[in-house]
Amino acid sequence: MxxxxxxxxxxxxxxxxxxxxxxxxxxxxxxxxxxxxxxxxxxxxxxxxxxxxxxxxxxxxxxxxxxxxxxxxxxxxxxxxxxxxxxxxxxxxxxxxxxxxxxxxxxxxxxxxxxxxxxxxxxxxxxxxxxxxxxxxxxxxxxxxxxxxxxxxxxxxxxxxxxxxxxxxxxxxxxxxxxxxxxxxxxxxxxxxxxxxxxxxxxxxxxxxxxxxxxxxxxxxxxxxxxxxxxxxxxxxxxxxxxxxxxxxxxxxxxxxxxxxxxxxxxxxxxxVMPTRNARNGMLFTAHGTINIKNKKWEDDFSPVDEMAITFVDTEYSKAYLRHLFAANEYLGKQIATIHNLGFYLWLTREARKHILAGDFTEWKNKMVKQMDKRL
CATH class of the missing domain: 3.20.20.105 (Queuine tRNA-ribosyltransferase-like)
Known part of the structure; x- marks a missing residue:
């Protein structure tokens, strides 16, 4: 190596x-x-x-x-x-x-x-x-x-x-x-x-x-x-x-x-294991905070799972549909959430790399930490 x-x-x-x-x-x-x-x-x-x-x-x-x-x-x-x-x-x-x-x-x-x-x-x-x-x-x-x-x-x-x-x-x-x-x-x-x-x-x-x-x-x-x-x-x-x-x-x-x-x-x-384990429990990580997709507030939210569109599931499905899958105990919901979370984690480390190479990592990191430390 x-x-x-x-x-x-x-x-x-x-x-x-x-x-x-x-x-x-x-x-x-x-x-x-x-x-x-x-x-x-x-x-x-x-x-x-x-x-x-x-x-x-x-x-x-x-x-x-x-x-x-x-x-x-x-x-x-x-x-x-x-x-x-x-x-x-x-x-x-x-x-x-x-x-x-x-x-x-x-x-x-x-x-x-x-x-x-x-x-x-x-x-x-x-x-x-x-x-x-x-x-x-x-x-x-x-x-x-x-x-x-x-x-x-x-x-x-x-x-x-x-x-x-x-x-x-x-x-x-x-x-x-x-x-x-x-x-x-x-x-x-x-x-x-x-x-x-x-x-x-x-x-x-x-x-x-x-x-x-x-x-x-x-x-x-x-x-x-x-x-x-x-x-x-x-x-x-x-x-x-x-x-x-x-x-x-x-x-x-x-x-x-x-x-x-x-x-x-x-x-x-x-x-x-957090991105996959938490996904199976309905927790989604995003750049703007954490979503508990099981919450009733998402029941009629037809916006995309994540408008950042890191993976196909983010725009293919809505928050309301994903919440429905969890409520119905349909395994597809866990799969969608898992792909989303893993995609986000890979995006996060790759975006960190870009900002390190650009020389503005610390400023970007501080902004991201503040954004992600929220419950949506």
């Missing part, structure tokens, strides 16, 4: 960059739609490519390991071929999913033993096995195995967890060196900064991660319930340390406002 930093905003730390992998170009900043189980929920690949048009999407190691299982993915020739996606894919390591199974997992130095949410069977993830699984999945960018600490989290626990994540990283790197690529393209490896909401731990972890010299770096353990101001503070501390010539990925973040504020701090890559 090759990363080129094109421009940095003179009034913030916002960056416009370009990543080149064997599956093509990724212009940053970028939002990666989440395709947990080899599918961006409710969206055909044709719509994903032609309407939402992301350079890269995200798959999930934990879920793909359990279903359809690595044997099927390997037989298919990897995740790209299995799901019919010829652009870039990033897979997380499953560390966050293991964290979310707090009642059904046990963490030890060796790794994590967990109980499947599908059939109750027991499995163990180690740094070594997770590298093997991600080789078989075949994503263009693969993540180190880490422990995602909860919020709140006491200092001693955060410190112990951080050091274990660093030891696991060493094991990931060592094992990965022994594993040849499975398919006819290369993979890039990103380690993950941890340290909860403690600045000294975040600095320590960022310095350790920066010293690894990986092709890119990630920040984990945020967007787990902490106030936004704490998220921004941790991001700022870490971005001051991570190398400027490598892409920076903030995992699991967030709202449109979170994304713009973190772009301003120097983040290049984002993923989050």
């Amino acid at each position: 090759k990363f080129t930093l094109k421009y940095t905003d003179p009034h913030s730390k916002a960056r416009a960059g370009e990543m080149i992998t064997d599956h093509g170009k990724i212009e940053t900043p970028i939002f990666m739609p989440v395709g947990t189980v080899a599918s961006v929920k409710g969206v055909h690949q044709k719509e994903l490519k032609e309407e939402i048009n992301p350079d890269i999407i995200l798959g999930n190691t934990y879920h793909l390991y359990l279903r359809p299982k690595t044997q099927i993915l390997e037989k298919a020739g990897g995740l790209h071929k299995f799901m019919g996606w010829d652009r870039n894919i990033l897979t997380d390591s499953g560390g966050y999913q293991v964290y979310s199974l707090s009642d059904n997992r046990k963490i030890k130095e060796e790794g994590v033993k967990f109980k499947s949410h599908i059939d109750g069977s027991y499995h163990t993830f180690t740094p070594e096995s997770v590298m093997e699984v991600q080789r078989i999945i075949g994503a263009d960018i693969i993540m180190a195995f880490d422990e995602c600490t909860p919020y709140p989290c006491d200092y001693k626990y955060a410190q112990r967890s951080m050091h274990m994540t660093h030891r696991w990283l060493e094991r990931c790197i060592k094992h990965l060196e022994k594993l040849p690529y499975k398919y006819d393209y290369s993979q890039s490896f990103f380690p993950i900064v941890q340290g909860s909401t403690y600045k000294d731990l975040r600095r320590q972890s960022a310095e350790y991660i920066a010293g690894v010299g990986a092709e890119g770096n990630a920040i984990g353990g945020l967007s787990v319930g902490e106030p936004a101001d704490e998220m921004y503070a941790m991001t700022e501390v870490v971005c001051e340390i991570l190398p400027e010539d490598k892409p920076r990925y903030l995992m699991g973040v967030g709202t449109p406002i979170n994304i713009l504020e973190n772009i301003a701090l120097g983040i290049d890559m984002f993923d989050c």
Whole structure:
């Protein structure tokens, strides 16, 4: 993978960059739609490519390991071929999913033993096995195995967890060196900064991660319930340390406002289930605020879903019709809302890039944050 930093905003730390992998170009900043189980929920690949048009999407190691299982993915020739996606894919390591199974997992130095949410069977993830699984999945960018600490989290626990994540990283790197690529393209490896909401731990972890010299770096353990101001503070501390010539990925973040504020701090890559999950609950994100399409006020509003017309659904359907679909529990409503939200998130990061390159990002960002912080 090759990363080129094109421009940095003179009034913030916002960056416009370009990543080149064997599956093509990724212009940053970028939002990666989440395709947990080899599918961006409710969206055909044709719509994903032609309407939402992301350079890269995200798959999930934990879920793909359990279903359809690595044997099927390997037989298919990897995740790209299995799901019919010829652009870039990033897979997380499953560390966050293991964290979310707090009642059904046990963490030890060796790794994590967990109980499947599908059939109750027991499995163990180690740094070594997770590298093997991600080789078989075949994503263009693969993540180190880490422990995602909860919020709140006491200092001693955060410190112990951080050091274990660093030891696991060493094991990931060592094992990965022994594993040849499975398919006819290369993979890039990103380690993950941890340290909860403690600045000294975040600095320590960022310095350790920066010293690894990986092709890119990630920040984990945020967007787990902490106030936004704490998220921004941790991001700022870490971005001051991570190398400027490598892409920076903030995992699991967030709202449109979170994304713009973190772009301003120097983040290049984002993923989050919020645009798809909230869409299925009737929440639409727009440049002028958030719409709860289930509200009665939209019952006889025959204006387009979004006059900005980012995707075809924005002008193809009216707010009244979309509200009716949700009231009737018709799945088409969820699909329309999902395409709209993902289209908006991709528009937002691409528009941010344009303004970074134009040199007026900060002014535009402040205006957008004010506009989007409204309930319509």
